[in-house]
Amino acid sequence: MCSVCNVAALCCGIDSSKAMYKLFCFLVLLLQINFLWVSCVVFDDVEDNITLRNATNTDSNEKDEQGIRALLQMLLNPYTPTKVLSSRLQWARPTSFHFDPETKLLWNAKGEKAAHLGGATAVGAKDQFVWYNKDHRKAVIDLIDNFENATNPWEVYSMAYAIRNHINPRVFITVLLFLLETREDFEHVKAPSIAQVLPHLFFPDEGVLKSEGKDDQEQWKERSLKRTRRQVFQQFPNFEPLFSPGPFSQPFGAGTAIMPQQQVSPFSPIRQNFQNTQVSPFSPIRQNFQNTQVSPFSPIRQNFQNTQFRPFSPLRPIFQNTQISPQGLPFGQQFLRPRHPPVFVQWQHNIRRTDIPSEQNLAYWREDILFNGHHWHWHLVHQLGRPSVTRHRKGEQFYYMHRNILVRYNWERLSLGMDFVEAYGDLRTPIREGYNPRFTGGTGEPWGARPPNTRPQDVDRELTITIRRTEVWRRRLLHAIRTGVIISRNRNEIAIRDVDIPPGGRRGIDILGDALESDWLTSENYKYYGDYHNFGHYIISAAHDPKGTLNEPLGVMAEPVTSVRDPVFYRWHKHVDDLFDMYKVSQNPYESSELSFPGVQLVNAMLLDYTSEPNNLHTFFNTTTYNSRFGLDFRIQESDPNYRPVVIRILHLDHRPFNYQLQINSQLRTWKKVVVRIFLAPKMSGHGERMTYSEQRRHWGEMDVFDVDIVPGLNLVTRASQESSILGHEGFPTRGRPGNERFDYQGCGWPPHLLLPRGSPSGLNFQVFIMLTDADRDIISSSRRPRSSFCVPPRERFQDRRPMGFPLDREMESGSALSTQEVFRNYANVRIVDVTVTHLE
Numbered sequence: 001m002c003s004v005c006n007v008a009a010l011c012c013g014i015d016s017s018k019a020m021y022k023l024f025c026f027l028v029l030l031l032q033i034n035f036l037w038v039s040c041v042v043f044d045d046v047e048d049n050i051t052l053r054n055a056t057n058t059d060s061n062e063k064d065e066q067g068i069r070a071l072l073q074m075l076l077n078p079y080t081p082t083k084v085l086s087s088r089l090q091w092a093r094p095t096s097f098h099f100d101p102e103t104k105l106l107w108n109a110k111g112e113k114a115a116h117l118g119g120a121t122a123v124g125a126k127d128q129f130v131w132y133n134k135d136h137r138k139a140v141i142d143l144i145d146n147f148e149n150a151t152n153p154w155e156v157y158s159m160a161y162a163i164r165n166h167i168n169p170r171v172f173i174t175v176l177l178f179l180l181e182t183r184e185d186f187e188h189v190k191a192p193s194i195a196q197v198l199p200h201l202f203f204p205d206e207g208v209l210k211s212e213g214k215d216d217q218e219q220w221k222e223r224s225l226k227r228t229r230r231q232v233f234q235q236f237p238n239f240e241p242l243f244s245p246g247p248f249s250q251p252f253g254a255g256t257a258i259m260p261q262q263q264v265s266p267f268s269p270i271r272q273n274f275q276n277t278q279v280s281p282f283s284p285i286r287q288n289f290q291n292t293q294v295s296p297f298s299p300i301r302q303n304f305q306n307t308q309f310r311p312f313s314p315l316r317p318i319f320q321n322t323q324i325s326p327q328g329l330p331f332g333q334q335f336l337r338p339r340h341p342p343v344f345v346q347w348q349h350n351i352r353r354t355d356i357p358s359e360q361n362l363a364y365w366r367e368d369i370l371f372n373g374h375h376w377h378w379h380l381v382h383q384l385g386r387p388s389v390t391r392h393r394k395g396e397q398f399y400y401m402h403r404n405i406l407v408r409y410n411w412e413r414l415s416l417g418m419d420f421v422e423a424y425g426d427l428r429t430p431i432r433e434g435y436n437p438r439f440t441g442g443t444g445e446p447w448g449a450r451p452p453n454t455r456p457q458d459v460d461r462e463l464t465i466t467i468r469r470t471e472v473w474r475r476r477l478l479h480a481i482r483t484g485v486i487i488s489r490n491r492n493e494i495a496i497r498d499v500d501i502p503p504g505g506r507r508g509i510d511i512l513g514d515a516l517e518s519d520w521l522t523s524e525n526y527k528y529y530g531d532y533h534n535f536g537h538y539i540i541s542a543a544h545d546p547k548g549t550l551n552e553p554l555g556v557m558a559e560p561v562t563s564v565r566d567p568v569f570y571r572w573h574k575h576v577d578d579l580f581d582m583y584k585v586s587q588n589p590y591e592s593s594e595l596s597f598p599g600v601q602l603v604n605a606m607l608l609d610y611t612s613e614p615n616n617l618h619t620f621f622n623t624t625t626y627n628s629r630f631g632l633d634f635r636i637q638e639s640d641p642n643y644r645p646v647v648i649r650i651l652h653l654d655h656r657p658f659n660y661q662l663q664i665n666s667q668l669r670t671w672k673k674v675v676v677r678i679f680l681a682p683k684m685s686g687h688g689e690r691m692t693y694s695e696q697r698r699h700w701g702e703m704d705v706f707d708v709d710i711v712p713g714l715n716l717v718t719r720a721s722q723e724s725s726i727l728g729h730e731g732f733p734t735r736g737r738p739g740n741e742r743f744d745y746q747g748c749g750w751p752p753h754l755l756l757p758r759g760s761p762s763g764l765n766f767q768v769f770i771m772l773t774d775a776d777r778d779i780i781s782s783s784r785r786p787r788s789s790f791c792v793p794p795r796e797r798f799q800d801r802r803p804m805g806f807p808l809d810r811e812m813e814s815g816s817a818l819s820t821q822e823v824f825r826n827y828a829n830v831r832i833v834d835v836t837v838t839h840l841e
Contacts, residue, residue, distance in 0.1 A: 063092075063154045064152055064153040064154050064185070066091075066092055066154070066157075067153045067154040067156065067157030067158070068153050068186070068189055070089075070092075070161075071156065071157050071176060071180075072189070072192070073085060073089055073091075074160060074164065074176065075173065075176055075177070075191075075197050076196065076197065078169050078172075078197060078198065079169060081165060082161060082164045082165050086161075091161075093161070094154070094158035094161055096109050096158040096159075096162075097109070097114060097159055097162040097163075098162060099117070099163045101166050104117050104118040104121055105117070106146070106159065106162060106163065114149075115149070115159075117143065117146060117163060117167075119138060119142030119143075120146065120167060120171065121139075121167065121168075122135060122138070122139045122142075123136050123139045123168040123170075123171050124168060125168055125169070127168060127462075128553055128554060128558075129170030129174075129559075130462065130463075130538070130541075130554060130558045130559070131558065131559050131560055132534040132535070132537040132538045132541070132557075132558055133463050133538060133558075134463075134520065134531060134534065135462075135463065136171070139168075140171055140175055143167065143172075144175050144178060144179070146159070147159060147175060147179055148183075152185060153183075153185055156179065156183075160172075160176065173197055177191050177192075177194075177197070177380060178380060181380070181381050182381070193373050193377075194372075194561055195369050195372075195373055200439075201439065201559075201562060202369050202372065344647050344648075344649055346648075346649050346651075351363075351438060353435060353436055353437060353438060353565075354433055354436075354567060355434040355452045356432075356433055358416070358418055359433060359567045361416055362409075362412055362413065362418075363565075364621075364652065365412045365653065365758075366564055366565045366566075367565050368652060368653075368751060368754065369650065370728070370751035370753070370754075371564065371751050372561055372562065372565070373561070374749065374750060374751060375560050375561070375564050376559075377748050378401055378748055378790065379560040381748060381791070382394050382397060382398070382792075391792050392792050392797045392798045393510050393792065393798045393804075394510070394792070395509070395510040395511060395512065395513025395514035395517065395522065396513050396798075396804055397513070397790070397798075397804070398514075399509055399577075399580045399804070400789075400790075400804035400805060401790045402576070402577065403577055403580070403698075403805070404701050404726070404750070404790070405564070405573070406421065406574060406577055407698070407700065407701035408701055408754070408757065409421060409570050410682075410699060411682065411701070411757030411758070412757060412758055413686075414682050414764065415757055415759055415760055415764055415837075416758070417686075417760075419686045420685075420686055420699075421570045422574065423571060423574040424568060424574070424575055425575030427456045427467045427471075427536065427539055428455070428456070428467060430453040430454060430455045431450065431453070431454050431456070431543060431568050432452060432453055433452065433566075434449075434450055434451050434452035434453075434454070435449070435556070435565075435566050435567065436449035436450075437449070437562065446553065447554070447555055447556050447562065448541070448542075448544050448552045448553045448554055448555045449544060449552075449555070450543055450544045450555055451544065454543045454544055455543070456539050456540060456542075456543040456546070457543070457546040457547075459538065459539055459542045459547075460547050460548070461542060461547060461548035462548075462554075463538060465535050467539065469530070470530070470535055470536060472530075473529055473531070473532045474532060474579075476528060477512075477515065477516055477529060477532060477579060478579070480496065480512070480529075481579065481582050481586065484497060484508070484586070486511055486524050487524075487525055488524045489524065489527075494511060494524060495508070496508025496509075496511050496512055498584075498803050498810075507803065508583065509583060509584070509803065509804075511524060512583055513580070515529040516529075516532055516533055516576065516580070518530065518531045518533060533576055536572055536576075537557045537558065537572070538554075538557075538558060540555070540557045540568060540572060541557035541558035541563075542554055543555070577698075581698060584809055584811075585810075585811055587810050588810075589810055589811055589812050589813050590806075590807055594807075595807055595830075596827055596828075596829065597674070597772050597773055597774055597827075597828075597829035599666065599667045599668045600664065600666055600667070600674060600710070601664070601665045601666075601667070601828040602662065602664055602771075602772050602828065602830065602831045603663040603664065603665050603714070605661070605662050605770050605833050606660075606661050606833065607658050607659070607660055607833065608658055608659050608661060609656040609657065609658035609659075610656075610659075611656060615833060615834065615835040616763075616835070616836050616838065617655065617656065617658055617756060617759070617835060617837050617838070618656045618759075618837075618838050618840055619653060619655040619757075619759050619837060619840070620654055620655070620839065620840040621654065622651075622652060622653075622753070623650065623651055624649075624650050624652060625648065625649055625650070652753055653754060653758055654753045657720065657721050657722055658720075658721045659718050659721065660678065660717075660718070660719040660721075660770075661716070661718050662676065662716070662717040662718075662719075662770070663714060663716060664710050664714075664715040664772065665713070665714050666710045666711065666715060667712070669712060670712070671709055671710065672709070672710055672774075673707055673708070673709050673710075673775035673776065673779075674707065674708060674710055674772045674773065674774065674775055675706070675707050675772070675773045675774070675778050675779065676704070676707070676708060676717070676719070676770065677705050677769075677770070677771045677772075677773065677807075678702075678703040678704045678705070678768060678769070679703060679769040680700070680701055680703050680757075680767070680768055680769075680835075681696050681699045681700040681766065681767055681769070682696075682699055682766055682767075683765040683766055683767050683834065684765060692817060693812055693814075693816075693818055693819060693820045693822075693823045696767075696819075696820055697808055697811070697820075700805070700808045702726055702789055702805070703724060703755070703768070704719065704723070704725050705725045705800070706723070706725055707775045721755060722752065724750075724752075724755060725788060726749060726755075726788075726789045727749045727752045728749025728750060728752070748788070748790060748791035749788060749790055749791060756837060759837030759838050759839040760837075760838070760839055761839055761840075761841055762838075763836040763837070763838045764837050764838075764839075765834065765836060766836070766837055767821075767832055767833065767834055767835070768832070768833040768834075768835055769808065769820065769824075769830070770831050770832070771807065771827075771829060772829040773802070773829070777801070778801050778802055779800065779801070780797050780798070780800070780801060789804075820832060
């Protein structure tokens, strides 16, 4: 090597000693960079969930950060005992609290009683956690109440350390995720998705997923996939640092689309807009091609203008003495061992779960991971209402979010030639669809299977509830809708109307939504109107074993994270939506003054996906990878030297990104802020007939709502589909930070890849409804964040004064016979565009 260096130096006219010295320095620098990279990536699963804080590096802040890291590691290892995690990950062990399992009391270091956790321990450690069981939700809320008394993150961690082994894992996980979402001192922390924390809720157990991995030395035989509950850093020599947990952010990329240069998945490692080649903010290399500065929260967290590492990096003294390898190798040398390549497995949606073939064809949509996570996340942050964390218009949000789920489900059914979903509202009639989920629940037992034509009965197991009781609740709700009056707890009459309301008032749809969902904290009269929606879920989930005599677990309808997989979910919610629509139909039609926008005209509108003619959109199936090393395993035993991380390939619906292009003519004298409202609906019914406004009204789904400034004259407005107000984003949260351009409230938004309906190979006809309204009248300017249609952040107000779904939420005087185009033909601020959605096989 030295002779080679000397020859190279002579050829270049450089002194050999200087060349050797420079080469030596360069090699040392490479080793140092490699050591820093690997050291950071080891803890990247936790570090990437924490953004920098604008705070001085005080001891208290550093202590809080240690506690936050430990809390995140608790979430990513939900079944590993606390002492095992603490020992292997070198946690600082707090001594502030002590829990007595017999008395259910939590004591502080001074020997004083800090909390009584009797209610939080009501769910046994091995019991099946049921979200729609109000007693289980009360256990969650009781534990939240105790954690809310903690003054800082370190105290939260100290309490969690003391009680974690004595609380049902699902209760503990739900509470911890809720705290990460709502506490202000956690606003710089991104809560992991439910698929990261509990991947076995999304993927089946043994015998379903099969190995397809291979390498140069060995062809791996098909082996059953096993779930491990160890879920800890086992042996760092076998760790592959490029992998990170969670969905759709892996550096090894997605599958080949039909036109890869134009069809990058909206949540793939290279999320690309045709007008903006910026890499996704959550990709492994968060880098903008126009700005080569590394993100302050990337694995190396280094700014080219400032080489100082963040104050809470893994190289802080708390990790200096970490010896994790069982072989006792120094930290850093462990990574010199060769790592085994991952095992790739294919997750298929063709596993038969229902007896109706046409329903099975929709499994790709019902079982989508991000869709399942969206529904669970919405219920996590909205249904667990707390006096300290209010949700503005929560009841109306319940109605509107679930209506959009139904609308989009019907889009998919229409794309496959199926009829719109039928309501299931009589719990005394059989459920024609059988459903066998072939998944496990939180306790490791499989979910219950429902045979075809199962007739629900009165339930007497974990919870006792009769069908007759739900029928009484329904009659009372129907009476409130017909009379326009809700009876409060104090026996006062509350009028429910969707009219302009004063500040602090509530629309009728909001009051009705809280009563129908229902939640005892927000319902105006929980004892009188009951728990109709939730107990309907519970009765259906127990239909196969209502008395518990067969010792069968409940079905997937018992959990928001799994209920959307069952076809009966959409039939039950179609019935719930029918009740809401009865109320909407009873409201007066909008007047012309509420719909018009004098002086502003929408001249033209089109949708472009850059690969075809205007108003032609395209969908396809894409393949993305999911690293599941925290929950799924091919390991025979813990010390298996051939351990390989499991990477699951997932086939999912996707679409080509597209833009809205609007031409707006303003005859006003000054600039004006306008609100653009965009909806999509099928043009024809399932029988191929043109729908009237009344028939089409309940099939409009929100695509985007945003505001824009226009000037006098002709304005050209372009809006990318990825910027939609309904979409969720996997980037870091922006809670509590005014001035951010994009609102990112974790997984609460709609999955980006499901924005468009599937369409058909020959092209399915849809219509896009676009309306301009006055922002001065519509927008609540006090909010700190851009609009998010499906999620209201804590302590914030929903930014739109109009009813959700305006103006398509009510009937029109002439809507029974005319088409939507004819109803709005006299409004210059409205335009309806025919579009075709083609599915590329």
